[in-house]
Amino acid sequence: MDVPGYYEFCSRVRIISGHNALEKIPEALTRLTAVKPMIVTDKGVVGAGLIDAVLGAIGNSVSVGALAEDVPPDSDLRVVNNLAKTYLERGCDSIIAVGGGSVMDTAKGINIVVSERACDLMEFSGANSLKRPLRPLIAIPTTAGTGSEVTAVAVIKDHDKHLKMLFVSNFLLPDVSVVDSRMTSTLPPAVTAATGMDALSHAVEAYTCLAKNPLSDAHAMAAIRLISDNLLKVTRNPGEMDGRLSMANAATLAGIAFGNSMVGMVHTIGHSVGSICGVPHGVCMAILLPYGLLYNRHKNGHLTAELLFSLAGPDVYANTPRERRTDEVIERIRKMNHDLRDATNGRHPRFFKEVLDREGRQMVPKEKLQGIAKTALSDGSIFYNPEDLDYGDFLTVLEAAWDGEPLPGNLK
Amino acid sequence: MHMAECNEFISPVKINSGNKALEHIPCELDALDARKPLVIAERGAAAKYRIDVLIEAFKDSGITIGIFDEVPPLPSLLLIKELFGIYRDRGFDAIIAMGGGSAADTAKVLNIAVSGRPEDIDRCVGEDLIEKHLKPLIIVPGLSGTGYEMSRYAFFDSRSYASPFLVPHLAVIDPRTAIPEDVLTTSASTLLGLTHAVEAYISYGKNLLARAYAYAAIQLTIENLVKVIANPEDSKGCVALANAQALAGCTFSNVKAGIAHGLGNAVAKEMGLPPGVCMGVLLPYILEKRMSECSHDLGELFLPLAGFDTYAETANELRPKRAVDIIHDLIGDLARATGGSVPQSLKDAQVPRQVLPEIARRADYVGLDMEGAVSVLEGAWRGR
Numbered sequence: 026m027d028v029p030g031y032y033e034f035c036s037r038v039r040i041i042s043g044h045n046a047l048e049k050i051p052e053a054l055t056r057l058t059a060v061k062p063m064i065v066t067d068k069g070v071v072g073a074g075l076i077d078a079v080l081g082a083i084g085n086s087v088s089v090g091a092l093a094e095d096v097p098p099d100s101d102l103r104v105v106n107n108l109a110k111t112y113l114e115r116g117c118d119s120i121i122a123v124g125g126g127s128v129m130d131t132a133k134g135i136n137i138v139v140s141e142r143a144c145d146l147m148e149f150s151g152a153n154s155l156k157r158p159l160r161p162l163i164a165i166p167t168t169a170g171t172g173s174e175v176t177a178v179a180v181i182k183d184h185d186k187h188l189k190m191l192f193v194s195n196f197l198l199p200d201v202s203v204v205d206s207r208m209t210s211t212l213p214p215a216v217t218a219a220t221g222m223d224a225l226s227h228a229v230e231a232y233t234c235l236a237k238n239p240l241s242d243a244h245a246m247a248a249i250r251l252i253s254d255n256l257l258k259v260t261r262n263p264g265e266m267d268g269r270l271s272m273a274n275a276a277t278l279a280g281i282a283f284g285n286s287m288v289g290m291v292h293t294i295g296h297s298v299g300s301i302c303g304v305p306h307g308v309c310m311a312i313l314l315p316y317g318l319l320y321n322r323h324k325n326g327h328l329t330a331e332l333l334f335s336l337a338g339p340d341v342y343a344n345t346p347r348e349r350r351t352d353e354v355i356e357r358i359r360k361m362n363h364d365l366r367d368a369t370n371g372r373h374p375r376f377f378k379e380v381l382d383r384e385g386r387q388m389v390p391k392e393k394l395q396g397i398a399k400t401a402l403s404d405g406s407i408f409y410n411p412e413d414l415d416y417g418d419f420l421t422v423l424e425a426a427w428d429g430e431p432l433p434g435n436l437k
Numbered sequence: 438m439h440m441a442e443c444n445e446f447i448s449p450v451k452i453n454s455g456n457k458a459l460e461h462i463p464c465e466l467d468a469l470d471a472r473k474p475l476v477i478a479e480r481g482a483a484a485k486y487r488i489d490v491l492i493e494a495f496k497d498s499g500i501t502i503g504i505f506d507e508v509p510p511l512p513s514l515l516l517i518k519e520l521f522g523i524y525r526d527r528g529f530d531a532i533i534a535m536g537g538g539s540a541a542d543t544a545k546v547l548n549i550a551v552s553g554r555p556e557d558i559d560r561c562v563g564e565d566l567i568e569k570h571l572k573p574l575i576i577v578p579g580l581s582g583t584g585y586e587m588s589r590y591a592f593f594d595s596r597s598y599a600s601p602f603l604v605p606h607l608a609v610i611d612p613r614t615a616i617p618e619d620v621l622t623t624s625a626s627t628l629l630g631l632t633h634a635v636e637a638y639i640s641y642g643k644n645l646l647a648r649a650y651a652y653a654a655i656q657l658t659i660e661n662l663v664k665v666i667a668n669p670e671d672s673k674g675c676v677a678l679a680n681a682q683a684l685a686g687c688t689f690s691n692v693k694a695g696i697a698h699g700l701g702n703a704v705a706k707e708m709g710l711p712p713g714v715c716m717g718v719l720l721p722y723i724l725e726k727r728m729s730e731c732s733h734d735l736g737e738l739f740l741p742l743a744g745f746d747t748y749a750e751t752a753n754e755l756r757p758k759r760a761v762d763i764i765h766d767l768i769g770d771l772a773r774a775t776g777g778s779v780p781q782s783l784k785d786a787q788v789p790r791q792v793l794p795e796i797a798r799r800a801d802y803v804g805l806d807m808e809g810a811v812s813v814l815e816g817a818w819r820g821r
Contacts, residue, residue, distance in 0.1 A: 026653065026656045026657055026660060026677075028454065028455075028673070028676055028677045029455065030455050030456050031453075031454070031455030031456050031457070031458065032452075032453075032454055032455060033452065033453045033454075034450065034451065034452045034454075035451035035452070036448060037447070037448065037449040037451070037452075038447070039445065039446070039447040039601075040444075040445065040446045040447070040646060041443055041444070041445050042443065042444045042445075042645075043442065043443035043444060045443060046443050049443060049445075049681040058569070111496040116673070127810070153468050156467075156468065156469075156470040157470050158570065194468075195451065195468075225769070236478060238454075239653040239656075239657060239684075240452075240649065240650065240653055240684065242653070243649040243650070243653045244646075244649045246652075247649050247652075249647055251645075272798055276646055278645060278649065281646075315583070328759065331745060333749075334745045334749065338748070339745075339748055342745060342749045343746075343749035343750050
């Protein structure tokens with residue numbers, strides 16, 4: 026186990042996980058000396074009955090100060106400021122965020138405004154601009170994927186100024202994450218598949234990119250093993266609660282891993298496809314993951330090879346010749362995408378040409394690939410990728426991932 | 438539906454490890470909203486050397502540090518009183534504990550006093566009685582601590598405290614300060630960590646997060662302990678061991694203490710030996726006992742001990758025994774490398790055989806009956 030020349034690791038979130046973890050919320054609030062939480066969530070979560078489950082679990086012992094159930098999927102500064110106003114008017118003293126990435130980001134933004142009495146959120150953007158603990162924040166993830174319940178990052182858009190503000194601080198780590206199988210048991214198969222592959226991409230890039238360390242490795246390996254054992258199972262059988270809990274745990278482990286090791290080109294390209302074509306993040310991750318491993322293999326193939334142990338188990342690992350293990354890992358991740366496509370009646374795409382919107386139109390038209398490649402050039406996550414990419418390299422990877430073709434042999 | 442117990446985990450410490458890690462402290466203090474740290478160290482040449490390195494690292498930071506390097510091995514409350522006055526009157530706003538052991542315990546207890554009121558150090562004795570965040574506490578561990586520096590525990594003048602708020606905010610592992618003092622204390626601190634990590638890894642609760650920390654701690658220990666004892670100049674190995682000790686401390690805060698911990702402490706107390714050494718000597722025998730009851734978890738333990746390749750190439754049914762063998766071999770190798778100052782058996786440690794039943798009776802542990810405990814102690818007495 027290599028200890029890098031220098032690394033930092035911080036994961037101070039208290040994690041409560043189980044089939045009945047929600048019931049621990051009142052005790053968690055008490056320990057945080059909070060009595061009047063604001064619940065922040067979105068319509069989808071409410072519609073799935075998950076807020077009822079949360080309220081049922083916390084019972085009468087906690088008086089909810091405000092219920093904000095309208096966080097839009099594309100939340101922004103205006104939403105943050107409005108909800109912060111509600112928080113202050115109602116005299117809330119803590120936040121419970123129930124949802125996916127957008128809800129978590131919004132809750133973190135509200136927390137900065139109400140804790141710092143910030144008139145201009147921009148003052149606190151960037152790295153380490155926060156200097157002291159914020160108000161208590163409890164995060165309850167409703168997808169098993171993003172890991173934002175354990176990351177120190179928030180992205181808030183300012184639609185008026187066409188800005189995307191990035192906040193990075195360990196004070197943005199939630200105080201508590203409540204990982205409960207009931208919160209993901211109603212996810213539709215296609216969302217289960219995409220978010221599960223998102224978690225897998227976090228763990229795989231954490232293990233194979235440049236800022237890895239002993240702790241991120243240990244978290245990543247545990248996550249990969251759980252995903253490999255459970256993702257297909259819960260996609261086929263959504264009510265399988267032990268599998269749901271395992272996937273939720275895996276997403277948290279993978280979130281801790283990549284939050285402390287950063288990610289690479291799969292995320293670089295995925296961010297660009299997401300922002301230009303509006304493709305869900307997990308879908309981009311699923312499609313790009315095998316290509317990232319292929320592209321980097323001459324630099325980190327030995328690390329990818331080690332993943333075969335967690336992905337396929339000791340027997341397959343032992344029976345696969347050393348020089349075949351890297352290919353076998355990439356092949357297995359491709360096969361996961363194929364199997365997930367079958368399990369979702371064709372809804373889980375394997376390649377960009379297969380990504381369709383509700384009307385059945387391609388969301389990533391081939392002519393947009395050049396623009397995507399250009400945008401990718403200015404994404405910071407490329408810093409931690411083992412191999413460099415220029416515009417042409419991005420485009421080659423994107424074209425291959427569009428068609429589902431292997432990367433051209435002469436590339437790198 | 439299967440209603441499993443909830444699992445909980447928290448590790449509030451941030452870890453900065455590696456080259457020039459000490460130079461990052463001023464920036465980390467700023468992130469903690471602190472600007473005037475009081476450095477606390479044990480008395481002695483080793484601590485003096487570390488403090489010189491720290492002063493050098495702060496040279497260009499513009500930060501003034503206070504230094505108290507007179508902590509005795511067994512400090513009393515009078516020391517806290519003295520330090521409380523210094524901290525308050527001179528306007529300090531953070532504590533840096535240099536090295537482990539009594540300096541770390543003193544720092545933790547002082548932090549309780551300065552974060553609230555002095556009488557809190559009486560009120561907070563016990564489990565989970567600290568109610569809020571304490572002032573910033575940074576620890577710069579060496580390799581010779583008690584093994585509890587990173588944990589939620591503080592032991593001071595026959596008082597014990599336990600609270601997640603006692604975990605340091607930051608641990609700084611730097612090759613210039615993570616240096617061994619003598620082979621016995623390096624072995625003892627590392628073996629205490631290894632015991633905690635192993636007992637967490639095979640504990641029945643299956644806490645995934647505690648296992649991730651334990652996995653890394655076990656692997657780093659196995660790969661580096663004997664190497665560092667043989668060559669104390671191996672700076673990469675020393676940093677790896679300091680990491681192992683730190684991660685084991687994080688693990689221990691989150692799981693119930695195991696049998697090796699309880700029996701090892703009892704032996705140590707009876708004989709005046711370092712607890713880590715006693716736990717290490719007992720550990721393989723406790724694992725053997727466990728193997729006879731439920732071997733599956735022990736098979737999994739073989740993975741961090743042996744690595745992917747050896748694990749995968751070893752037949753499933755052989756893995757538990759191989760795991761125990763690796764720990765046996767580790768203790769044997771240490772005994773040889775330290776010229777016997779780490780004993781290989783309780784007999785080698787001069788423990789009289791007839792006191793074993795008394796030790797078993799006094800020890801604090803769960804999961805094993807008296808008879809079982811005595812048979813483990815007997816095994817460890819005879820050795821291999």
